Amino acid sequence: MDLRANFQALFYPESVALIGASNQRNKWGYRILDNIITGGFKGKIYPINYKEKEIHGLKAFSSLKEVPDPIDLAVIVVPVRSVPETFEACIEKGVKAAILITAGFGEIGNEGKRLEEALTVRAREGGIIFTGPNCNGLMNRGIRLHAQMISLFPKRGPISMVTQSGNIGTSILARGIRNGLGFSKYVSSGNEALLRNEDIIEFYGEDPETEIIITYLEGVKNGQRFFEVCKKVALKKPILVMKAGRTRGGARAANSHTGSIAGPDEIFDAGCRQVGVLRCESLDELFDLAAALTRQPLPRGPRVGIVTSGGGWGVLASDACEKRGLDVTPISERSISELGRFLPPWWSKGNPIDLVAGMNNRNEVFEACISILFKNDEVDSIMLLGIGLILEQKRKKGYTLDETEKKMMDAEMKIADTILGLLDRYKRPIITATDLNMHENPYENPLFKKLREGGVLVYSDPDRAAAVISAMYRRYQYSRRSKSYAV
Amino acid sequence: MDLRANFQALFYPESVALIGASNQRNKWGYRILDNIITGGFKGKIYPINYKEKEIHGLKAFSSLKEVPDPIDLAVIVVPVRSVPETFEACIEKGVKAAILITAGFGEIGNEGKRLEEALTVRAREGGIIFTGPNCNGLMNRGIRLHAQMISLFPKRGPISMVTQSGNIGTSILARGIRNGLGFSKYVSSGNEALLRNEDIIEFYGEDPETEIIITYLEGVKNGQRFFEVCKKVALKKPILVMKAGRTRGGARAANSHTGSIAGPDEIFDAGCRQVGVLRCESLDELFDLAAALTRQPLPRGPRVGIVTSGGGWGVLASDACEKRGLDVTPISERSISELGRFLPPWWSKGNPIDLVAGMNNRNEVFEACISILFKNDEVDSIMLLGIGLILEQKRKKGYTLDETEKKMMDAEMKIADTILGLLDRYKRPIITATDLNMHENPYENPLFKKLREGGVLVYSDPDRAAAVISAMYRRYQYSRRSKSYAV
Structure with missing residues (x-):
């Protein structure tokens, strides 16, 4: 599985399909499409909906199969029960990367967890990488790709973010816009079924457009790999981490939010210090520090x-x-x-x-x-x-x-x-x-x-x-x- | 010395003299007068200035002696070298309370400290109480008295404040106004040469218009009395304290700011817990809590x-x-x-x-x-x-x-x-x-x-x-x- 090509498709797609596109303004299937168009994406956009002929001024396709060209990236907003067949269709079509917006997986309990695991196994077999499920999208400001639920369009700049919580990510982007801060990339990683925090951090480490990396997380699934990646990347670029789920109550909440298991907080803290990760106490601190690093010696x-x-x-x-x-x-x-x-x-x-x-x-x-x-x-x-x-x-x-x-x-x-x-x-x-x-x-x-x-x-x-x-x-x-x- | 009568003159004066009043818009002698007038004070106002006939539309007097009526409260903004003679004039006139705005006393070193002590001794002998020096004024919203440097006029309500720092007090009032919070009284106590934090808290404890007491302080001169007063008052009304000068550097700064000597922070903290004072970690917390107490059970x-x-x-x-x-x-x-x-x-x-x-x-x-x-x-x-x-x-x-x-x-x-x-x-x-x-x-x-x-x-x-x-x-x-x- 050539991950490099997959990451290229995730962040620099030439064609994007929105599976579950809609003409109803209050549906995510409309709003994400609207954001992709408003954001100014220059590649090809294919709305997929089996009932519609046209969506938001674009020709709609009844299925992925109907699309005559290859597709790099699929954004999936179909209901949870339709996700497995949608995944199969993506694999069949040769889609290399997906953003799985749909919720109702690991965060709701054992049944959801099993579904999520099955998807992940299938993705590995099928050679597709994906972020989510239960996430709010991805942005690459450099190519004006805004495959996201939120209608926020920050200016271009050196900060890249990966966040397990969509609403926290939104909050940080909103502050950035209000304060004129520039962003390069944004990934909402949600339940992190396949792509995890550290995979994105590793990618940002090599990404010439990223100078500062910020992340919000509630738990890491593989602490050893997380810290190994951070250690390598922190030598070159500052990594700012806000980690929640610190208390018993917070850990319980994290588990029902993104299915995250928060480990002992002191261990995480010590790990951060050791590998040069700057752990922030609050979102304010995360934001303030990222802003300072863009200009201050x-x-x-x-x-x-x-x-x-x-x-x-x-x-x-x-x-x-x-x-x-x-x-x-x-x-x-x-x-x-x-x-x-x-x-x-x-x-x-x-x-x-x-x-x-x-x-x-x-x-x-x-x-x-x-x-x-x-x-x-x-x-x-x-x-x-x-x-x-x-x-x-x-x-x-x-x-x-x-x-x-x-x-x-x-x-x-x-x-x-x-x-x-x-x-x-x-x-x-x-x-x-x-x-x-x-x-x-x-x-x-x-x-x-x-x-x-x-x-x-x-x-x-x-x-x-x-x-x-x-x-x-x-x-x-x-x-x-x-x-x-x-x- | 009938302190009760003096406090009555401080908070509920029927006549106020502004000693050092000015027609120059950028001088405090103008701006304080402007605030008293704009605030809507209904009592008599006497601007004192030996050169002017009229100030801000009011008849000016060349000296306190010239004022034909008794004066309850004097607001003093003359230069530091003229303060002693001004004090003498106040005592001679039978003024009962003063607000000593002028700075350049205990906060600048030993010489200033001696001057401040001499004034305090003289005030006790002469039967006058005063807040300051090095303070920014006093407000009693109930009678629309705004004898203050700042042009802020909050609505009437249950919160009363005493603060050793004028600019912190200003910050809290400004928040209050932005958030529609109601205040009863405000005292900037500055160097606290005579009236101290705990004297004002004691007064607020008995004041029927005060339901919530907030204070910012950098040091207490008599810890035992401070905690005794707080213990008595906290039984009836919540007392919210923000205390700075916690660290070595902070204590040094406090000393050159208001001449305060900050004692060991843990002792202050333990004292607060014992007598039911709610110590707040930040101005935000102080403000947030005061706001909640006005409406929330x-x-x-x-x-x-x-x-x-x-x-x-x-x-x-x-x-x-x-x-x-x-x-x-x-x-x-x-x-x-x-x-x-x-x-x-x-x-x-x-x-x-x-x-x-x-x-x-x-x-x-x-x-x-x-x-x-x-x-x-x-x-x-x-x-x-x-x-x-x-x-x-x-x-x-x-x-x-x-x-x-x-x-x-x-x-x-x-x-x-x-x-x-x-x-x-x-x-x-x-x-x-x-x-x-x-x-x-x-x-x-x-x-x-x-x-x-x-x-x-x-x-x-x-x-x-x-x-x-x-x-x-x-x-x-x-x-x-x-x-x-x-x-």
Whole structure:
């Protein structure tokens, strides 16, 4: 079985058949077809439905057999009882890969499990690979293939995902779109009857369009192979894992969701650490870290400099950093004296650098603080807190700005260029966070927009920013260690 | 010194003097006055400035002495060097309470500390109480007093706050406004030179308009008194505490922020547990819990029923609950059979109740699930996941709805009435969470609006919902225990 050719058919098909296509707008058989068309797939599309002549403007075929051309990929949405015969038809037609959307297999109990196993055996015999069952589709943004239940079309970029849960995958894609993050590939693996998490991770490891790999999972069926694959891939690309089913109740829920058996959590955790997988505590962390890795350099040490325009946030940020093993390092007399030239007499004279009321020319102040700390090599990363609030507050007021206010707003808009410039100059991360609760709609803030276009996200609080810096530092440590082992 | 009279002057003044009032729009002396006027304070307002005749449309006085009437409350924004003489003037005038906004005291080092101590001694001698220095003001929503730096005017309600950090207080008020939460009083206590956290908590304990007390702090100066006060007050009202300065770096930051000395964190933690204070891990938790306590009954046990329209979220929710000592309890055969009458054959047949595709008549389904679990006394609280997504998705699409879709949307809008009705009928909490990342602007979702108006918030993820249920259950356990001790 030439898996390479099968994977080629799964991710780069020239022709796709949708088996169970429908003209009823509320059916998945319509919506998936709609997504394939809307997504802009350039290959051939064959809707299969034994009753219809035309679906969504395309000629429909009564069966796979009727299709005159070869088919690379089949998307299957027929009811569970019709899946076995559909599989036979695919094998007969020489289809190389399938996406089995249909649910009602391993997740519902023993009968479903037997059905699922029989399918998997048949697939191996017939030389077909498939993702699912009980999944919500697959996307390859590079060829505009959106064979998926969800109507989400992110921009092209370096992140590829494999997820056992369709709704969690959807949630991550939605965040990505809202935040302008770019994706390469998405696979919902569902019950993972044949293709498993680690198969997709292995493929992503070799895929030149994938730079960052993220995965949500509830259980691994073959822990040894999972960690072997991850170990190999993590040498080249960061792998971010969110694993649920950690508690007794969570494991029970996972079993009835994707039929997953969650093993002891500590063992999984230790395995991740050993092979350089970055395990994330929450979806927020998974998303935040993936976003940072697309643009930010890795910190080469644990020392964090905090620059804040509010004292309380500086304290929260310090706690968050140190809780995660980072070091809110005291800064030298030299830096304190250099900073004093830019800051009002009542500044905090230490780290966190609390600007208090030194806000009138914020951009210059921010730039000076960051440059001095990096130039004097006193910190390995900067956490910048409280940007974007002037723009928000003044815009909200809706009154005519006076000259001082105009200058403040202009300075604030320049923060984006400053940050992007400093990132390139010093090759050290600058992670920004601000209180998004203060914003009517943070996605509309012009400063945040500008930063986002440059690949830098503004996180919603210091805790999330600290989690990102800490994980990036772990990644740095792993890459260094693994390099020194390599022969 | 009649503290009661002083507190009356602080929170219910009939006349307020703003010392350091200004006509320059960017100065605090203007903005605080603007907030007092905009807020709608009905008492007398006296701007004090030795150069101006009129400020913001009000007659200005060159000094306190010039004011012909008595003054209850003074708001002080003069530069730090002028504070001592201003204090003397206040004492001479017979002012009973002050808000000392000015910074540059204990937080900047020893010199500032000495100045602060001298002021405090003088205040005690002169019979004046004050909050601050280095604070951002005070609010009493009941009499529309907004003697504060921030232009935020929440609606009236049961929550009162005292915070050592002005910007954290601002953040919480802003959330409150966005989420329609009602506040009674707000005190920014800053360096707490005279009035401390526990003094305000003690006052709130006796205040009939306060039902829920929240506080952000970085250190307590007199731990014994703090816990004594909390013990007394917590018997009557929930006290929610977010305490920062937990780590070495955080404690250092706290010291340069409000001059606070953070003691060992474990001791503070143990103290909170002993006296029934609900310590929150984050501002989100503090806010979420305060919101829930305004409308939700307390759960009388740890058993949680999870109702979800997405499997992955059910797994995350189960982990989140059990991690926090709650019990995602298996449900009885009886309930499974009763639920089966409302759910499609492929539902999860267990807890979490995963509705999978049983969404077409969601409201009825939700109502049935919740009623059956409560009626059969199998759970003490419900976590309801994934509501509000249909409305969002269809609205986004912007196309004409077909009949099925219209029915789905109507059913979804009824969820609000259903939840509020079930809360009243069963007196058990129903905590809702949904993926707010899927929403362009969650504040605009009509279902969420309707729920919010009824006092129920939709949290952004299962983890936040679990934190709320767990803390409410702790509150329930404490009230029961303390009742059995009471004589």
